[in-house]
Amino acid sequence: xxxxxxxxxxxxxxxxxxxxxxxxxxxxxxxxxxxxxxxxxxxxxxxxxxxxxxxxxxxxxxxxxxxxxxxxxxxxxxxxxxxxxxxxxxxxxxxxxxxxxxxxxxxxxxxxxxxxxxxxxxxxxxxxxxxxxxxxxxxxxxxxxxxxxxxxxxxxxxxxxxxxxxxxxxxxxxxxxxxxxxxxxxxxxxxxxxxxxxxxxxxxxxxxxxxxxxxxxxxxxxxxxxxxxxxxxxxxxxxxxxxxxxxxxxxxxxxxxxxxxxxxxxxxxxxxxxxxxxxxxxxxxxxxxxxxxxxxxxxxxxxxxxxxxxxxxxxxxxxxxxxxxxxxxxxxxxxxxxxxxxxxxxxxxxxxxxxxxxxxxxxxxxxxxxxxxxxxxxxxxxxxxxxxxxxxxxxxxxxxxxxxxxxxxxxxxxxxxxxxx
Numbered sequence: 294x295x296x297x298x299x300x301x302x303x304x305x306x307x308x309x310x311x312x313x314x315x316x317x318x319x320x321x322x323x324x325x326x327x328x329x330x331x332x333x334x335x336x337x338x339x340x341x342x343x344x345x346x347x348x349x350x351x352x353x354x355x356x357x358x359x360x361x362x363x364x365x366x367x368x369x370x371x372x373x374x375x376x377x378x379x380x381x382x383x384x385x386x387x388x389x390x391x392x393x394x395x396x397x398x399x400x401x402x403x404x405x406x407x408x409x410x411x412x413x414x415x416x417x418x419x420x421x422x423x424x425x426x427x428x429x430x431x432x433x434x435x436x437x438x439x440x441x442x443x444x445x446x447x448x449x450x451x452x453x454x455x456x457x458x459x460x461x462x463x464x465x466x467x468x469x470x471x472x473x474x475x476x477x478x479x480x481x482x483x484x485x486x487x488x489x490x491x492x493x494x495x496x497x498x499x500x501x502x503x504x505x506x507x508x509x510x511x512x513x514x515x516x517x518x519x520x521x522x523x524x525x526x527x528x529x530x531x532x533x534x535x536x537x538x539x540x541x542x543x544x545x546x547x548x549x550x551x552x553x554x555x556x557x558x559x560x561x562x563x564x565x566x567x568x569x570x571x572x573x574x575x576x577x578x579x580x581x582x583x584x585x586x587x588x589x590x591x592x593x594x595x596x597x598x599x600x601x602x603x604x605x606x607x608x609x610x611x612x613x614x615x616x617x618x619x620x621x622x623x624x625x626x627x628x629x630x631x632x633x634x635x636x637x638x639x640x641x642x643x644x645x646x647x648x649x650x651x652x653x654x655x656x657x658x659x660x661x662x663x664x665x666x667x668x669x670x671x672x673x674x675x676x677x678x679x680x681x682x683x684x685x686x687x688x689x690x691x692x693x694x695x696x697x698x699x700x701x702x703x704x705x706x707x708x709x710x711x712x713x714x
Contacts, residue, residue: 321345321641321650325468325478327456328485329353332613332630334439334448336482339376339638341446348476349448350468352455352485361510361591362431362543364535367392368710369628370425372635375712377446381425383438388430389538391521392419399521401535403691406527408575411688412695423708429522429535431512431543435627451476456483456490459609466608480608480647482637484630487596489615495606501596504620504673507555508547509567509592511585515542516577525578526688529679530570534581544581545621546571549677552594560590595620597670600663604655608647612637617662622672625665625707632710633658639713657713665707 324340326333329351337347365373365384374381391399396417403411420426443450455471459481466481468491483491487501515522515536522535522542529549534542546567548555555563564587571579597619604610613630637654644650678687 320645321479321647323348323478324641325350325466325476325481327468327481327483327489327491328613328615329440329450329452330484330486330613330630331435331439331627332615332634333482333484334436334443335373335376335380335631335634336484336612336637337443337448337450338380338439338446339634340641341443341448342377343638343642345642346478347443347448348478349443349450350454350456350470350476351450351452354453361512361545361589362429362535362537363435363627364624365428365430365435365631366624366628367419367423367425367427367708369625369631370428371423371710371712372628372631374425375635375714376631376638377442380438380442383442384428384430384435385426387434387438388428389536390426390428391536392416392426394420394426400519401521402519402523403695404523404525404575404578405688406525406574406578408525408577411526411691414695419708423704429537429543431537456485458494459491461607461609480610480641480651483609483611483615484613486614487618489611491609492611492615495609495611496601496603499598501598501618503552504595504597504670505549505552506547506595506620506673506677507550507592508545508595508621509555509563509590510543510545511564511582511590512537512541512543513581513584515540516580518577523578525574526676526684526691527574528681528684529677531676532571532574532578532581542581544585546582547595547621547677549679550594556592556594558592560587560592563592564590595673597666600659600666602659604659605651608651610637610651610654617666619666620669620673622676623665623669623707625669628707629662629665632661632712635712661710 323346326349329349333349337349340347370381399416400413402413416427456468457471458469460467465477468476483489520536525532532546534544536542567582612633619626636657640650640654678684
């Protein structure tokens with residue numbers, strides 16, 4: 294573990310002069326980041342590579358992240374490359390890229406419960422069209438890459454620091470832990486997730502909204518018929534799988550359910566119930582869940598928040614799930630967080646004041662992320678319909694959309710994003 298990673302103790306948390314403050318460089322010398330997840334670590338790396346000191350305050354006692362996997366679309370990969378080119382290269386090496394320049398053959402079919410193809414999508418040509426491929430990667434692998442990059446760049450990672458509130462002090466801001474310890478910097482970014490403490494202080498109390506969907510996630514054997522993965526639709530349930538290499542997929546079974554009904558179950562029971570729900574489905578779909586182990590099974594309810602027009606006040610702003618949590622159906626939660634980090638890293642290292650940097654960041658990000666949140670929510674409702682008429686209409690629409698429109702038209706708004714600078 295890097296010497297820059299340290300536990301939060303009364304003797305080592307406080308105001309320390311950063312390297313960027315001791316030499317000529319950006320006007321903003323030290324940025325506090327609450328949360329050591331995707332957005333927080335990516336931002337820390339972006340700042341350090343632009344000469345700004347970054348302190349990541351993570352509540353866990355040791356760095357780490359659980360969960361199954363995710364697909365980083367080309368816009369997410371472009372954000373990583375903009376933050377630091379080696380980041381994108383490391384993610385490509387760790388995960389399973391699809392649509393790499395010059396490669397062909399990728400196919401992800403849309404299936405019904407019986408395994409009949411409703412349509413298909415291909416990632417072929419992504420790097421030529423969008424500048425980067427898509428990469429399927431385990432969440433733990435992505436987190437390890439981001440943590441290593443932040444450490445190598447010289448970011449300070451303070452573990453065991455549970456952010457509770459912040460206070461402003463004129464030309465600085467202070468982040469206060471639940472045990473009273475404090476960190477001070479020129480700006481604060483709340484990247485502390487769905488129930489962000491920084492968000493609560495910035496925007497006021499308010500619970501995220503449950504969207505009627507529970508997700509059970511895991512890894513399993515890739516079916517021979519669909520080695521790149523698939524999306525299979527039933528009544529009130531969708532099974533998504535993406536190839537991660539070595540004959541494996543990560544999968545998500547998302548179901549319409551009452552809030553709290555599934556997360557309280559042990560992983561063993563959740564897996565058994567998902568397998569029961571898929572008992573009459575196509576063998577290729579059943580296989581990915583049948584071969585899953587409970588050790589890497591994660592069960593979560595799915596939430597989002599209505600888009601907010603306010604992202605910052607003074608020297609404090611939000612990033613990632615702290616400001617725009619979203620339903621997973623577009624696969625853009627991590628992508629939007631990485632875009633946030635790329636934009637904010639440029640703003641905080643080039644603007645004259647923290648206030649102007651955060652105002653510019655908010656102006657650049659609010660409309661785009663709001664649209665993605667709304668689209669993700671709408672797709673979640675459509676995908677998880679339960680009535681026979683609703684499922685028949687959904688399947689018919691999938692057939693028409695996937696066969697009548699080109700991938701470029703569907704993807705341009707998301708994948709065509711260009712990072713700043």
